[in-house]
């Protein structure tokens with residue numbers, strides 16, 4: 001089997017196809033700390049793409065409550081358990097083996113889902129039972145159990161730095177992986193990754209509905225349509241990314257789930273990719289900055305080996321071992337950085353959901369100091385900087401300041417009563 005380099009694992013790994021990468025990659029950063037679980041993203045996707053017959057149960061974007069929620073139910077626990085059974089105790093990292101470019105989180109020591117697959121299989125996976133798809137928001141807003149007397153609550157269960165009673169919302173869609181498990185598993189070669197933007201699509205004419213993609217994808221994002229008898233998945237809103245959104249003709253626009261986000265937790269973009277799969281160094285690209293420079297955003301279950309392209313800023317209040325299992329060994333640095341954000345990071349965080357058009361780079365205009373405090377015994381200062389988001393041609397599309405301006409309505413506003 002060919003070997004490919006997976007930079008999230010810091011090592012080479014076995015994959016069905018040899019190394020080949022798109023010029024740009026569909027990617028996003030989600031700030032879990034900000035999500036309010038309103039499901040506006042979920043409904044934006046549903047009302048755009050999955051309202052037809054056979055798609056009733058399809059939620060290409062879903063927001064589930066961790067630790068208990070999941071769609072399909074327990075998808076991640078099941079994948080982790082399969083990997084543990086195939087490679088007992090294998091899910092460990094050597095964090096001393098760290099290189100900023102080739103292995104920013106250290107080196108993964110265990111097997112990936114590709115390497116743990118049985119002979120004759122491309123990927124270790126499972127097919128969810130029908131009933132596991134029936135409750136997309138099961139356990140919504142349900143926190144972890146914390147032993148207290150019946151009818152009471154624990155007064156310190158929710159104190160920082162880590163809550164003892166906790167939950168968080170996990171926003172999920174297809175990761176448009178660099179090494180897609182769905183693509184590797186398809187016996188019809190019906191799944192392909194577009195060279196221009198890395199979006200992973202299922203050719204509806206080639207697919208024969210064998211469901212191998214559903215079985216293989218550890219994130220369980222391909223879904224079988226029982227009416228058309230073929231599989232479907234998130235298409236990355238590719239017409240919008242291509243600039244075919246009628247609102248902004250000719251301009252690349254964020255997917256619907258990202259553009260609709262009420263909590264302003266999502267920032268989508270297209271990152272440059274080198275022929276060896278590494279990201280093109282682009283210091284002023286907001287996603288490059290967040291993932292590769294500030295290292296505040298991390299991949300979801302990198303140990304699966306698919307090199308997913310949706311990155312998460314982990315929730316600061318959740319016990320670290322749970323987060324390390326979910327986002328890898330970069331968690332501690334990411335949470336510490338987010339707790340006391342450097343000046344540049346605070347500015348870049350303002351770009352989230354500031355524009356529908358895709359931001360390709362940013363620049364910052366410095367402002368004056370507006371606040372000062374002490375975080376973990378160290379002085380921390382806040383500046384009212386202005387961050388300016390630029391399009392592909394370097395033209396300004398949005399500007400936001402750290403301190404939101406206050407607008408006062410004229411006294412006789414039209415809507416006033």
Ligand code: SF4
Nearest residue numbers: 174175177181182217
């Ligand atoms: S998340 Fe799943 S469906 Fe999406 S590209 Fe990766 S393996 Fe394929």
Ligand code: SF4
Nearest residue numbers: 035038039041261263
């Ligand atoms: S729209 Fe944004 S804030 Fe609301 S659930 Fe989705 S990701 Fe969270």
